[in-house]
Amino acid sequence: MEPIWAVGLMTGTVLDGNIDVALIKTDGERIESFGPYALMPYEQSVRTLLEKTLAEARTWNFNGPEPSIFREAEEALSRAQSAAVREFVEANGMTMADIGIVGFHGQTVLHRAPQKDRLGQTRQLGDGELMSSLLGTKVAYDFRSADMRAGGQGAPLSAAYHAALLHQADASGDSAILNLGGVANITWWDGGENFIAFDTGPANAPLNDFVKSLGLGDMDYDGALGRAGKVDEARLSKLLEHPYLSAPYPKSLDRFDFTASMADGLGAEDGAALLSAFTASAVGKALDLLPRRPKKLVVSGGGRHNPTIMAMLAERAGVETTLAETLGWRGDAVEAECFAYLAVRVLRGLPISFPATTGVPAPMQGGRLAG
Numbered sequence: 195m196e197p198i199w200a201v202g203l204m205t206g207t208v209l210d211g212n213i214d215v216a217l218i219k220t221d222g223e224r225i226e227s228f229g230p231y232a233l234m235p236y237e238q239s240v241r242t243l244l245e246k247t248l249a250e251a252r253t254w255n256f257n258g259p260e261p262s263i264f265r266e267a268e269e270a271l272s273r274a275q276s277a278a279v280r281e282f283v284e285a286n287g288m289t290m291a292d293i294g295i296v297g298f299h300g301q302t303v304l305h306r307a308p309q310k311d312r313l314g315q316t317r318q319l320g321d322g323e324l325m326s327s328l329l330g331t332k333v334a335y336d337f338r339s340a341d342m343r344a345g346g347q348g349a350p351l352s353a354a355y356h357a358a359l360l361h362q363a364d365a366s367g368d369s370a371i372l373n374l375g376g377v378a379n380i381t382w383w384d385g386g387e388n389f390i391a392f393d394t395g396p397a398n399a400p401l402n403d404f405v406k407s408l409g410l411g412d413m414d415y416d417g418a419l420g421r422a423g424k425v426d427e428a429r430l431s432k433l434l435e436h437p438y439l440s441a442p443y444p445k446s447l448d449r450f451d452f453t454a455s456m457a458d459g460l461g462a463e464d465g466a467a468l469l470s471a472f473t474a475s476a477v478g479k480a481l482d483l484l485p486r487r488p489k490k491l492v493v494s495g496g497g498r499h500n501p502t503i504m505a506m507l508a509e510r511a512g513v514e515t516t517l518a519e520t521l522g523w524r525g526d527a528v529e530a531e532c533f534a535y536l537a538v539r540v541l542r543g544l545p546i547s548f549p550a551t552t553g554v555p556a557p558m559q560g561g562r563l564a565g
Contacts, residue, residue: 198294202534297537353391374497395476417502423467444553478511
């Protein structure tokens, strides 16, 4: 197949009010070129609706019929993201006729990893059929459900794209990619045919929630609070005994599996320092699980903007870090680019999840196609 232009969409669970929109040209195996990338803000009414929806999803917890707010939120975000795609494409001198497919991740409202006695469950809000009809182009969506029905974790799905990036960077297998979103996930590639991916622990979500709960803004800007605080090492050691951190991969997390309550009773600076140290230390424990500990971590995602977390990664995870930009990548765009890449794989019938990434029995296709 000839490479095509694909748009990827991502909205993370930290609900920063933005839609990540990225354009790449790919055949679903190699990346021919990187197109533009933008943050397209939601209207405040949509953001407020999504915050309410996440709260109701946690109460629902896959028990009984879905909350009625899901339908309202799904339509609102599908329309908002469709408008963002059209605006983005036209602002960059193209038309929807130039776009081969859109990868529409949707908004994760709840994710429950599988247990020994039951399959996992996940719910992303996103009406791919509606988006396809609004944009007049093919849309790949619902990327995770098939994986979970087959016994997989449903996450992380970024491994195929991360491996393609590492392959094109001519990495020797001594590097891994760490994405710091609401949750942190890692992809390790051995330089050959094998790659491994899993969620290492929390990243920005507990820290953002902690800062918001104190009325100090949406996040720890520039890592200032964490840098000024003192880490309670005894408390940190206790938190690091959590069984998830030493459990073998494949494994995945919901955004609320680790929460701001880890810092209960602490002031702003010390709480931020503890949560930042926990994120970094959890990454260190994850690196110890890999077949070979990477010498370098290439860091993408919003958390790389927090210099306190970045410094703690070197100190507490015991690994050299470098920003995605040093390899010519766009650290804020990687997740959105990933779903553009996966959309082309869906279109081509190529696998998007693998035994060593989500735990499915064999490499498997996923996603649904509209249009």
